[in-house]
Amino acid sequence: xxxxxxxxxxxxxxxxxxxxxxxxxxLNEFGRELARETKKGLADIPFAVCYTSPLKRAKETAExxxxxxxxxxxxxxxxxxxxxxxxxxxxxxxxxxxxPDDFQKFFDDPAAYEAPEGGENFAxxxxxxxxxxxxxxxxxxxxxxxxxxxxxxxxxxxxxxxxREDPLEKxxxxxxxxxxxxxxxxxxxxxxxxxxxxxxxxxxKVEDWKR
Numbered sequence: 001x002x003x004x005x006x007x008x009x010x011x012x013x014x015x016x017x018x019x020x021x022x023x024x025x026x027l028n029e030f031g032r033e034l035a036r037e038t039k040k041g042l043a044d045i046p047f048a049v050c051y052t053s054p055l056k057r058a059k060e061t062a063e064x065x066x067x068x069x070x071x072x073x074x075x076x077x078x079x080x081x082x083x084x085x086x087x088x089x090x091x092x093x094x095x096x097x098x099x100p101d102d103f104q105k106f107f108d109d110p111a112a113y114e115a116p117e118g119g120e121n122f123a124x125x126x127x128x129x130x131x132x133x134x135x136x137x138x139x140x141x142x143x144x145x146x147x148x149x150x151x152x153x154x155x156x157x158x159x160x161x162x163x164r165e166d167p168l169e170k171x172x173x174x175x176x177x178x179x180x181x182x183x184x185x186x187x188x189x190x191x192x193x194x195x196x197x198x199x200x201x202x203x204x205k206v207e208d209w210k211r
Contacts, residue, residue: 001187002146003136004042006065007156008057009034010179010206017093020152021084021119026056034180034202035064041201042182047071048145051136053080053152061180062150071148078132079159081152082125085118111168122158122168129158137190153177160185163192174198178206 009031013020027035042065052062054075062073084090090098092106105113115121136147151159153176161171163185177183177198184195200206 001137001139001143003149003185003187003192004045004047004146005149005151005156005159005183005185006038006061007153007177007179007181008053008055008061008150009064011057013089014179017091017096019084019088019090019092019099020057021081021088022055023088024056027060030204031057031179032060032064034204034206035061037202037204038180038182038200039065039067042148045146045148047148048142049074050148050150051076051079051132052150053077053155055080055152058150058152062148065148065150076132078128079149079151079155082122082154082158083115083118083120085116085120087116087119107172109169110171122171125154125158126162126168126171129155130162133159133162137187156183160194160197163194 009027011020011025011031012028013025047066050062050066050071050073052059052073052075054077059075066073087099092099110122113121115124156177157172160173160183174197178200180202181198181200183197186193186195
């Protein structure tokens with residue numbers, strides 16, 4: 001089983017560093033172009049199935065990458081983005097910061113981060129991501145297949161954290177991946193091996209995520 005984990009394309013909220021969480025923000029035109037370029041980069045991969053977050057930005061990314069192919073796209077709420085509750089829509093860039101100072105732990109100390117009203121902490125998120133990953137490993141019908149997974153920044157980092165069996169303190173790994181970046185994982189006998197992370201197939205300049 002080979003997994004191709006893709007963060008969704010850019011949205012208008014990405015551009016201004018607003019916390020999107022589970023607000024259903026669509027791709028912008030640049031985000032769609034990134035997905036079309038990623039489609040070209042993955043054109044030779046025969047995908048058997050795609051699992052996507054049901055949020056528009058992830059699902060449209062999947063649809064654009066798989067356009068013209070007869071590949072089933074299955075929505076799974078477990079790979080939705082982390083919920084930020086009352087903080088969704090707030091800016092988290094240094095220049096436009098609209099959050100309590102304590103929110104800094106989201107970036108610097110995930111294990112100590114406390115979820116806002118209506119939101120999730122990292123342990124909550126990791127539990128649902130672990131459920132998704134464990135179930136995927138059990139799918140014998142896909143053990144020799146390529147699987148596309150389209151998801152979100154924090155969720156994708158969490159999936160890789162689960163696969164590494166790392167603690168919450170190391171949740172972010174190499175950091176938030178670029179929009180439409182691809183990470184490849186090979187799974188043999190239910191044991192994952194991360195082959196590559198944060199690979200892009202477009203030439204456009206996309207800044208690294210900075211708060």
